[in-house]
Amino acid sequence: MNPFEMVVLIVAITAVASIFRAKYGVRKDKWGNEQPLHAxxxxxxxxxxxxxxxxxxxxxxxxxxxxxxxxxxxxxxxxxxxxxxxx
The missing domain is CATH 1.20.5 (Single alpha-helices involved in coiled-coils or other helix-helix interfaces)
Known part of the structure; x- marks a missing residue:
């Protein structure tokens, strides 16, 4: 796997993860801890x-x-x- 494919794969994984976090209502506070939005x-x-x-x-x-x-x-x-x- 060349470096460009690896970069594209990392970006795709990050995008999919952010979509799932938004869908299930998870956000990060200022210290990086994830908390549900419906606390x-x-x-x-x-x-x-x-x-x-x-x-x-x-x-x-x-x-x-x-x-x-x-x-x-x-x-x-x-x-x-x-x-x-x-x-």
């Missing part, structure tokens, strides 16, 4: 739950807005106006 982070978990809840609420709001029943949308408009008048 136990309570703040990140709380944010994931909040995003999930907000997505569910958006689905409900989209359903309300795109509802084709005219009587229901008129009632919704009245409820919104009543809430505005309270403030």
């Amino acid at each position: 136990a982070d309570p703040d990140a978990e709380r944010l994931r739950d909040e995003v999930r809840t907000l997505k569910e609420r958006i689905v409900v709001l989209e359903r309300i807005v795109t509802d084709s029943d005219r009587n229901r949308s008129i009632a919704l408009e009245r409820e919104i106006d009543a809430l505005r008048q309270r403030d």
